[in-house]
Amino acid sequence: MGDALRIALLGCGVVGSQVVRLLDEQAGDLAARVGVPLELAGVAVRRPARHTDLPAGLVTTDAAGLVARGDVDIVVEVIGGIEPVRSLLLDALAGGKSVVSANKALLAEDGATLHDAAAKAGVDLYYEAAVAGAIPLLRPLRESLAGDRITRVIGIVNGTTNFILSRMDATGAGFDEALGEATELGYAEADPTADVDGFDAAAKAAILAGLAFHTRVTASDVYREGIGAVSAADVASAKAMNCTIKLLAICERTRGADGTEQVAVRVHPAMLPRSHPLAGVGDAFNAVFVEADAAGSLMFYGRGAGGAPTASAILGDLVAVARNRVRGSRGTGESSYAALRVQPMGEVTTRYHVALDVADQPGVLAAVAGAFAEQGVSIQTVRQEGRGDAATLVLVTHTATDDALSRTVRHLADMPFVRRAASVMRVEGTVNE
Amino acid sequence: MGDALRIALLGCGVVGSQVVRLLDEQAGDLAARVGVPLELAGVAVRRPARHTDLPAGLVTTDAAGLVARGDVDIVVEVIGGIEPVRSLLLDALAGGKSVVSANKALLAEDGATLHDAAAKAGVDLYYEAAVAGAIPLLRPLRESLAGDRITRVIGIVNGTTNFILSRMDATGAGFDEALGEATELGYAEADPTADVDGFDAAAKAAILAGLAFHTRVTASDVYREGIGAVSAADVASAKAMNCTIKLLAICERTRGADGTEQVAVRVHPAMLPRSHPLAGVGDAFNAVFVEADAAGSLMFYGRGAGGAPTASAILGDLVAVARNRVRGSRGTGESSYAALRVQPMGEVTTRYHVALDVADQPGVLAAVAGAFAEQGVSIQTVRQEGRGDAATLVLVTHTATDDALSRTVRHLADMPFVRRAASVMRVEGTVNE
Ligand SMILES: NC(=O)c1ccc[n+]([C@@H]2O[C@H](COP(=O)([O-])OP(=O)(O)OC[C@H]3O[C@@H](n4cnc5c(N)ncnc54)[C@H](OP(=O)(O)O)[C@@H]3O)[C@@H](O)[C@H]2O)c1
Ligand SMILES: NC(=O)c1ccc[n+]([C@@H]2O[C@H](COP(=O)([O-])OP(=O)(O)OC[C@H]3O[C@@H](n4cnc5c(N)ncnc54)[C@H](OP(=O)(O)O)[C@@H]3O)[C@@H](O)[C@H]2O)c1
Numbered sequence: 030m031g032d033a034l035r036i037a038l039l040g041c042g043v044v045g046s047q048v049v050r051l052l053d054e055q056a057g058d059l060a061a062r063v064g065v066p067l068e069l070a071g072v073a074v075r076r077p078a079r080h081t082d083l084p085a086g087l088v089t090t091d092a093a094g095l096v097a098r099g100d101v102d103i104v105v106e107v108i109g110g111i112e113p114v115r116s117l118l119l120d121a122l123a124g125g126k127s128v129v130s131a132n133k134a135l136l137a138e139d140g141a142t143l144h145d146a147a148a149k150a151g152v153d154l155y156y157e158a159a160v161a162g163a164i165p166l167l168r169p170l171r172e173s174l175a176g177d178r179i180t181r182v183i184g185i186v187n188g189t190t191n192f193i194l195s196r197m198d199a200t201g202a203g204f205d206e207a208l209g210e211a212t213e214l215g216y217a218e219a220d221p222t223a224d225v226d227g228f229d230a231a232a233k234a235a236i237l238a239g240l241a242f243h244t245r246v247t248a249s250d251v252y253r254e255g256i257g258a259v260s261a262a263d264v265a266s267a268k269a270m271n272c273t274i275k276l277l278a279i280c281e282r283t284r285g286a287d288g289t290e291q292v293a294v295r296v297h298p299a300m301l302p303r304s305h306p307l308a309g310v311g312d313a314f315n316a317v318f319v320e321a322d323a324a325g326s327l328m329f330y331g332r333g334a335g336g337a338p339t340a341s342a343i344l345g346d347l348v349a350v351a352r353n354r355v356r357g358s359r360g361t362g363e364s365s366y367a368a369l370r371v372q373p374m375g376e377v378t379t380r381y382h383v384a385l386d387v388a389d390q391p392g393v394l395a396a397v398a399g400a401f402a403e404q405g406v407s408i409q410t411v412r413q414e415g416r417g418d419a420a421t422l423v424l425v426t427h428t429a430t431d432d433a434l435s436r437t438v439r440h441l442a443d444m445p446f447v448r449r450a451a452s453v454m455r456v457e458g459t460v461n462e
Numbered sequence: 463m464g465d466a467l468r469i470a471l472l473g474c475g476v477v478g479s480q481v482v483r484l485l486d487e488q489a490g491d492l493a494a495r496v497g498v499p500l501e502l503a504g505v506a507v508r509r510p511a512r513h514t515d516l517p518a519g520l521v522t523t524d525a526a527g528l529v530a531r532g533d534v535d536i537v538v539e540v541i542g543g544i545e546p547v548r549s550l551l552l553d554a555l556a557g558g559k560s561v562v563s564a565n566k567a568l569l570a571e572d573g574a575t576l577h578d579a580a581a582k583a584g585v586d587l588y589y590e591a592a593v594a595g596a597i598p599l600l601r602p603l604r605e606s607l608a609g610d611r612i613t614r615v616i617g618i619v620n621g622t623t624n625f626i627l628s629r630m631d632a633t634g635a636g637f638d639e640a641l642g643e644a645t646e647l648g649y650a651e652a653d654p655t656a657d658v659d660g661f662d663a664a665a666k667a668a669i670l671a672g673l674a675f676h677t678r679v680t681a682s683d684v685y686r687e688g689i690g691a692v693s694a695a696d697v698a699s700a701k702a703m704n705c706t707i708k709l710l711a712i713c714e715r716t717r718g719a720d721g722t723e724q725v726a727v728r729v730h731p732a733m734l735p736r737s738h739p740l741a742g743v744g745d746a747f748n749a750v751f752v753e754a755d756a757a758g759s760l761m762f763y764g765r766g767a768g769g770a771p772t773a774s775a776i777l778g779d780l781v782a783v784a785r786n787r788v789r790g791s792r793g794t795g796e797s798s799y800a801a802l803r804v805q806p807m808g809e810v811t812t813r814y815h816v817a818l819d820v821a822d823q824p825g826v827l828a829a830v831a832g833a834f835a836e837q838g839v840s841i842q843t844v845r846q847e848g849r850g851d852a853a854t855l856v857l858v859t860h861t862a863t864d865d866a867l868s869r870t871v872r873h874l875a876d877m878p879f880v881r882r883a884a885s886v887m888r889v890e891g892t893v894n895e
Contacts, residue, residue: 051609051756061799062608062676157606163757165598165606173590173598175495176484176777243495306763323484323774324596327764330739331757341756344609349794358791361782366494 030060034351035070037101037126039092039117040108041080044131044158045072047340048105049083055344063351071095073108096121103350105343106130111138122146122154127354129346131158131339137232137248140239144363153353153360155346160233161186161315163338164331165345170240170319171361177321179241182280183457184317185310186233188333189224190256190276192216192313194264194298198273203261216313226255230278230296238280238294241319243367246294252374254297259454263298266384266423266452272300273308277457283372291370293377297455300382305458375432380409382425383438384452389420393446397422400440404433419448425456463493467784468503470534470559472525472550473541474513477564477591478505480773481538482516488777496784504528506541529554536783538776539563544571555579555587560787562779564591564772570665570681573672577796586786586793588779593666594619594748596771597764598778603673603752604794610754612674615713616890617750618743619666621766622657623689623709625649625746627697627731631706636694649746659688663711663729671713671727674752676800679727685807687730692887696731699817699856699885705733706741710890716805724803726810730888733815738891808865813842815858816871817885822853826879830855833873837866852881858889 036052038045052059052069060066073092074080080088089095096104096117104121106128108114114135118128123146130136136143136156147154157167161184170179185191189211196207208225211217223229231251238246256276267274278296285291301308306328310316315333320326332338353360387393394413401408406429414421426434442450469485471478485492485502493499506525507513513521522528529537529550537554541547542565551561551568556579563569569576569589580587590600594617603612618624622644629640641658644650656662664684671679689709700707711729718724734741739761743749748766753759765771786793820826827846834841839862847854859867875883 047756055609055611058611058676058800059609062797163754164760165602168601168606169598172782173601173775173778175781176488176492176779177774178488178491243491321596321774323480323770323777325765325768325771327597327762329760329762331760335758337756338758341610341754342606344756345606346609348608349605352794353791356791358786358789361785364495367491 031065031355033066033068034063034102034354035068035100036347037070037095037098037104038072039096039104039106039114041072041074041083042107043336044339044343045107047336048107048343051340051344059348062348064355067347067351070098070101092117093120096126097124101126102354103127103129103347105347106132107343109134111135115139118143119146122150122152125150125152127153127350128155129343129350130156131343132156133159133229133232133236137235140236141245148362151359153350155350155360157346158339158342160236161317161329162331162333162335163341164315164317164329164333166317166329167236167240169329170237174319174321174324177323179319179321180282181320182237182241182317183307184278184315185275185307186278186315186317186333187224187230187276188313188315189217189221190230191310194256194259194274194276195311197259197261197264201261201264204257204259225257227253227276227296230276234278234280234294234296237278238292239365241280242282242292242369243364244292244369245365246292246371250294250371252295252297256298259298260452263452263454266382267300269423270300270382270425271303273303274298274454275301275307277301279457283377285370285372286376289370291372293372295374295377299455299457302458375430377431378428379431379434380426380428380456381434381438382423382452382454382456383441383450385422385441385447386449386451387420387422388446388448389415389418390446394422396444396446397424397441400444401426401437404437405429406433406437421451464498464788466499466501467496467535467787468501468533469780470503470528470531470537471505472528472537472539472547474505474507474516475540476769477772477776478540480769481540481776484773484777492777492781495781497788500780500784503531503534525550526553529559530557534559535787536560536562536780538780539565540776542567544568548572548575551576552579555583555585558583558585560586560783561588562776562783563589564776565589566592566662566665566669570668573669574678581795584792586783588783588793590779591772591775593669594750594762595764595766595768596774597748597750597762597766599750599762600669600673602762603670607752607754607757610756612752612754613715614753615670615674615750616740617711617748618708618740619711619748619750619766620657620663620709621746621748622650622654623663624743627689627692627707627709628744630692630694630697634694634697637690637692658690660686660709660729663709667711667713667727667729670711671725672798674713675715675725675802676797677725677802678798679725679804683727683804685728685730689731692731693885696885696887699815700733702856703733703815703858704736706736707731707887708734708740710734712890716810718803718805719809722803724805726805728807728810732888732890735891808863810864811861812864812867813859813861813889814867814871815856815885815887815889816874816883818855818874818880819882819884820853820855821879821881822848822851823879827855829877829879830857830874833877834859834870837870838862839866839870854884
C-alpha cells in the first residue's frame with residue numbers, strides 16, 4: 030500500500046467530531062477503498078481546551094498554518110460561515126490541496142471563486158454534505174443525471190422548519206409554540222434565524238439549481254420567504270383543503286416572456302396536497318424530488334442533518350477525493366456553461382390560496398372575482414363559508430405570474446368589504462378541494 | 463473543443479432506441495458537459511430491416527467488427543443476455559474501449575471477469591442502468607457511501623412483479639388474473655419467467671450486495687423465490703395484519719454462528735407493514751432503502767424500467783466515462799477487498815407468518831406452540847379464528863434461522879389436526895397485529 034494521504038480537519042464541532050470518529054473507526058475499510066491509508070495531520074479549532082479527547086499534538090488554533098503545511102494533502106472544512114473560511118480554502122486550493130466542505134453558506138455565496146481556484150490548481154472541491162446531509166444528492170445531479178435534462182428540483186431541505194411545520198400540522202399549535210418545542214428538543218438552534226427565515230434552505234436551493242441547470246446561482250438570486258409568518262389559521266386552512274404546509278426549495282427550468290430558457294429558484298412555505306410524497310416527510314427528515322425529461326420523477330429521502338449523517342457525506346467525498354489523488358486525476362468540476370438567466374420572482378408563475386374574511390353582502394363574490402380577472406388571473410376553485418353577517422371566501426387560483434397574484438391580493442385587502450386576508454399562501458402540486 | 467469521442471451502440475431495442483434519441487436531442491448539452499462531442503460510430507442489431515429510421519451507414523449486424531474498429535472509444539451495450547455479449551465486451555475492454563452496459567444478467571453472472579478485464583486495460587466499466595433503471599443507486603453506493611458502513615439494502619427492484627402484487631392487493635385478484643392484466647398493459651413480457659420467478663431481482667440483488675459490502679456476489683449466491691405461489695389467501699392474510707406483500711431484494715450484513723461478519727442476499731415475497739415506506743410503492747415503480755451506520759436510513763425512488771428512464775441512466779454513465787477519457791483518467795473500479803462469506807439461506811435469520819387451518823379441538827394450540835418451541839422458535843403473536851369445527855391459527859414468529867422456521871412449518875403440516883397450511887410467508891419490518 031502507498032503512502033498515507035494526510036488530512037487537515039478545520040473545525041471539530043457537531044460534524045467534525047463525527048468525522049474524527051469515523052476516520053478512526055473505519056480506518057481499515059477506508060484504506061482498502063482508497064488504496065492508501067487516510068491520516069489526520071491536524072485539527073484546527075477555536076478553543077483547544079474543549080478538545081482534550083483528541084490525540085495530543087493534533088489540535089491547533091492556527092488554521093492557516095495547518096492549511097499551509099507541506100504534509101497536508103486534503104483539507105476538510107467543517108467550521109462554517111464565510112470568513113475566515115473562504116481565505117483558508119482559497120489558500121488550500123492554491124497550495125494544491127483538495128477540499129471537502131459542508132459549508133452551504135460559503136458555497137452559495139461565492140462558490141464560483143472557489144470553483145475557479147480548484148480548476149486553476151487542478152484539484153477537487155467536493156461538498157455533498159452541504160445539502161441534505163447524508164442524502165446522496167449533489168453527486169446524482171452532477172453525474173447520474175448528466176445525460177438528462179433536469180426540469181425541476183423540489184425539496185424539503187431544512188429539518189428545523191420541517192419539524193416546526195410538522196408540529197403545527199399535528200397539534201394545531203402556533204408558530205411560537207412549535208418553535209419553542211423545537212428548541213427544547215434540540216431541533217432548533219439558540220438563534221434560529223438562518224433556519225426559520227429560510228436562509229439555510231435558500232443557500233441549498235442555490236447550490237441545487239447551479240448543479241441541475243449548469244448555471245451559476247448564488248444565494249442572492251434566490252427568492253426567499255421564511256416560515257415566521259405561517260399561522261395556525263394557515264395550517265387550518267391547508268387542512269380544510271386536504272393539504273399540509275411545507276417550506277419548499279424549488280428550482281425550475283422556466284421560459285421567459287421572450288421565450289428564452291431561464292431558471293427560477295425560490296424558497297417559501299407552500300400548501301402541498303397530502304397525497305404528494307413530500308407531504309408525508311415528517312420530523313426533521315429531508316426529501317428531494319427531481320424531475321428530468323428521460324428519467325421521470327425521482328425521490329431521495331433521508332436525514333438532512335446531524336453529526337453522523339453529515340459526516341457520512343463528508344467521508345464519501347473524502348474517499349472520492351482521495352481516490353482521485355491516488356490516481357493522479359481530478360473529479361468533475363463546476364459546470365456552468367448554460368449560464369441561464371435567473372428569473373425574478375415576479376415573473377415566475379405560481380398559484381395562490383387566499384382566504385378572505387368578508388362582509389356577507391350581495392356583490393362581494395363578483396367584486397373579488399373581478400379583482401382577479403383584472404390581473405388576468407383565473408380562479409380554479411372558490412368556496413364561501415357564511416357566518417352571520419360575515420363570511421369567509423376561500424379561493425385557489427390557476428397559475429399566473431407571482432406579480433399578478435400578489436398585486437391582486439394587495440388590491441383585495443384594500444376593498445371595503447374585505448375585513449382581513451386570513452391566509453395567503455402559495456400552492457404547489459395538484460390541489461382538489 | 464477537442465475531437466469527438468465515438469460510440470459503438472450494441473443493440474437498438476426498447477432502451478437502445480432511446481439512447482440514440484437522447485444522443486441526438488441532447489448533443490449540444492452533452493458536448494458541453496463532457497468537453498468534446500459524443501458521436502455515434504455505429505449501431506449493431508440483429509435485424510437491420512427494422513432500423514431504417516437510423517442514419518444510413520450506421521447500422522450493422524457485425525457487432526464484433528464494430529467493437530473492433532479503431533475509431534470506437536466507448537461501447538454501450540443494450541442487447542442483454544450472456545453470450546455473445548460477454549465476448550463482445552471482453553473484446554471491447556481488451557481493446558482499450560470503455561464500456562457502459564445495462565445488462566444485469568451478465569454483470570450478476572460474471573461481473574468479476576469483466577471487472578478484471580477493465581482493470582487490466584485501465585478503462586471504465588459502468589452499469590448504473592442495470593439496477594433500478596433511472597434511479598441513481600449504484601453510484602451512491604459506490605461513491606457517496608464509500609466512507610460509511612452499509613448494513614442493509616432492501617428494495618423493490620422489479621416493476622413487473624410489483625405491478626402484479628399491487629393489483630392483487632388492490633383488487634383481491636389471484637396471481638394468474640393479475641399477471642394477465644400486467645401482460646395486457648405491457649408491464650409483463652410474453653415470457654414473464656425472469657420477472658415472476660425472481661431471476662431479474664436476484665441479479666440486481668447480487669449487484670447491489672457486491673457494491674454495498676465490497677464482496678463478489680453472483681446471481682447463484684442469491685436465495686431466490688418468485689411470486690408465482692403468492693395466493694389471494696396470502697394477500698388477504700397480509701391485509702388482516704395491516705400488511706401488504708412485496709417481492710423484496712434484501713442484502714444484509716450478518717454474523718455467522720462463529721461470529722464472523724458475513725453477507726446474506728435474498729429475493730422473496732414478504733409481508734411488509736403498510737406503515738413501511740416500501741409498502742406504498744405502487745405500480746411498476748422501484749424503491750430502495752439503504753441503511754448505513756452513520757447515514758442512517760436513506761430511500762431512493764423512481765422508475766425502474768422503461769426505455770427513456772433506462773437510457774437516462776446510460777447517458778449519465780456515458781458522460782462520466784467520456785469525462786474520464788477526456789481527462790485521461792479512470793473512475794472507481796470494482797471494490798471486493800472485504801470478500802465476506804455469503805451466508806446460506808438456512809442460516810439467515812428471518813421471521814415467518816403462518817396461517818394454519820386446524821381442527822377445532824383441545825390441545826391444538828399447545829401442540830402447535832410445542833412444535834415451534836422444539837425448534838427454538840419463539841412466537842410473537844397468535845390469533846385463533848374459530849369456524850364451526852374448524853379454526854384458523856395465525857402466527858407470527860420472532861426471528862430464528864430460516865432453517866428452523868421452515869423445518870417447523872414442515873412439521874406442522876404433518877400434524878394430524880392440521881388440515882392445511884393456508885399461508886406461509888416471511889415477514890419484514892415491525893408487524894403489529
Ligand atoms: N450540524 C449539522 O447537522 C450540519 C449539517 C450539514 C452541514 N453542516 C455544516 O457543517 C459546518 C459545521 O457545522 P457544525 O454543526 O459542526 O458546527 P459547530 O458544532 O459550531 O462546530 C464548528 C467548529 O469550528 C470551530 N471553529 C470556529 N471558528 C473557527 C476558526 N476561526 N478557526 C478554527 N476553528 C474554528 C469550532 O471550534 P471550537 O470547537 O473550539 O469552538 C468548532 O469546532 C457548517 O458549515 C454547517 O453549515 C452542519
Ligand atoms: N427495457 C427495460 O426497461 C430495461 C431496463 C433496465 C435494463 N434493461 C436491460 O437493457 C438491455 C436491453 O433491453 P431492451 O429492453 O432494450 O431489449 P430489446 O428491446 O429486446 O432490444 C435488444 C436489442 O439487441 C439487438 N440484438 C439482439 N441480439 C443481438 C446480437 N447478437 N447482435 C447485435 N444486436 C443484437 C436487437 O436487435 P433487433 O432490434 O434487430 O432485434 C435489439 O435491437 C438488457 O440487458 C436489459 O436487461 C432493460
